[in-house]
Amino acid sequence: MIAATKDIAHPVEAATVMRLFPTRPRLLALGEPTHGEDVLLDVRNELFRQLVEQEGYRTIAIESDCLMGLVVDDYVTSGTGTLDEVVERGFSHQWGAFPGNRELVRWMRAYNDGRPASERLRFAGFDGPLEITGAASPRQALTALHTYLTAWADVDLLPCAADTLDRLLGADDRWANPAAMLDPSRSVGRTPEAQQLRLLADDLVTLLDAQIPQLLAASSPDDWARARLYGRTATGLLRYHFWMADPSSGRMARLLALRDSMMAANLFAIAERGPALVAAHNGHLQRNKSTTRMGGLPLQWWSAGAIVSAHLGDGYAFLATALGTIRHHGVDAPPPDTVEGVLYALPEDRYVVDPRRLATALATMTPAARVSPWFGYSPLDPAHVADTDGIVFVKDVPAG
Incomplete structure (x- = not known):
């Protein structure tokens, strides 16, 4: 088998x-099969550098809060803020603490220095303002959208004044209450105020579309694109909060699907700017259905990658990353009858594999599914290797 591969x-x-x-x-x-390993960020950063220098890629999008990502984008494009401030305020999920993300931001800023706007690199977060423990208040997105329309649209067409939004939103900590993730009755997503905010947000987004000739003539393309981001995020968050208040058994599957739907909408907008590298967990980028278990129940939903791939066809490509060992988490050498086991037998430390040629090499065996002893690592599913466009394999992950 080794000789064949x-x-x-x-x-x-x-x-x-x-x-x-x-x-x-x-x-x-x-994709990556686990979060927080420096070697995976090093692989991502080096590939992005080469895509920029050799293939004309100009944007990187990562699994981080789309609104916080604007802080990073402002810094890498125009130098707004300092590197320390940006890595602290520009990433969600504590991603700013990882050296690889800091190095990415530093390199992008250095690359852009002195270049014309048309050649500058762009940064984007494509996740919603969501955490495992809950969802953010829609205040930032709603008020930013309202401010933009107040400045550039026909004010008489606005569905409400800013103080109306403020009154309906109330205290932000009501929205971000972590207890609501486990207890639907603690969510404010179906209160009369939240229902009215959903209608107003829909009207604001409709106005943004209806006034596009005037808005593009009066404001900059970047301001218009950000207003669209605010609109997508506001409506997405309000929808997410609505279903957080749902007491039915389908609640968690719907919330997982809504998150990936928000991711997909952001990726479509990023694709409009030109070719981009997208970095996230394999589960958000794969073409097949994502699965997990919560509270003993199996959950399934379509990932952002599956949604985007269905629309873009060959315009979307997916590289799944797999690992041999993560010994500091108890993940030792993979069994030889798994896909990872076959790849681990090769001498290289890291490489990319064409899954079609791999399938030919594996034709004489039926690979077993690898089982990880650590919940934080998601092994390759041999049944879906053919659904990838390539596999990046890293043999051993050193302890951080």
Whole structure:
């Protein structure tokens, strides 16, 4: 088996990766099977540098709060703020604490220095303002959208004044109450105020679309794009809070699906700017249904990658990352009859594999599914290897 697979392992380089696809994808998705490992961020950063320098990519989008990501984008494009401030305020999920993310921001700012706007790199978060423990207040997105429309649209067409939004929103900690994730009755998502906010948010987004000729003539393209982001985020958050208040058994599956739907909407907007590298967990980027268990119940939903792939076709490509060992988390060498086990037997430390050629090499065996002893690592599913466009394999993950 080792001899049959030696010629399918190639360096993780932009030129090698691009040969996997029939055309240059608008969104090249690089998944990871676990979060927080520095080596995976190093692989991502080096691939992004090469895609920028050799393939004309200009944007990187990561699994982080889309509104917080604007802080990073302002810094890398125009130098607003300091590096320390940006990595502290520009990432959700505590991603700013990882050296690889800091280095990414530093390099992007250095690359952009002195370049014209058309050649500058852009940064985006494409996750909603969501955490495992709950969802943010829609205040930031709603008020920013209202402010933009007040400045550039016909004011008489606005559905409400700013103070009406403020009154209906109330205290932000009511929205972000972590108890609401486990107890639907603690959510404010179906209160009369929240229901009215959903209608107003819909009217504001409709006005944004209806006034597009005037808005594009009066404001900058970036301001318009940000207003669209505020609109998507406001309506998405209000929808998410509504279903947080749902007491039915389908509640968690719906919330997971809503999160990935919000991610997909952001990815469509990012694709409009030109080719981008997208970095997130494999589960958000894969083409097959995502699955998990919560409270003993199996849950299924379509990932952001599956949604985007259905729309973009060859414009979307997915590289799944797999790992050999994460010994500091008890993940030792994979069994030889698993896909990871076959790849682990090769001598290289990290490489990219064409799944079609891998399938040919594995034709004489039926790979077993690897079982991770650590919940934080998601092994490859051998039944869906063919649904990827490439596999990035990292043999051993050093302790951080």
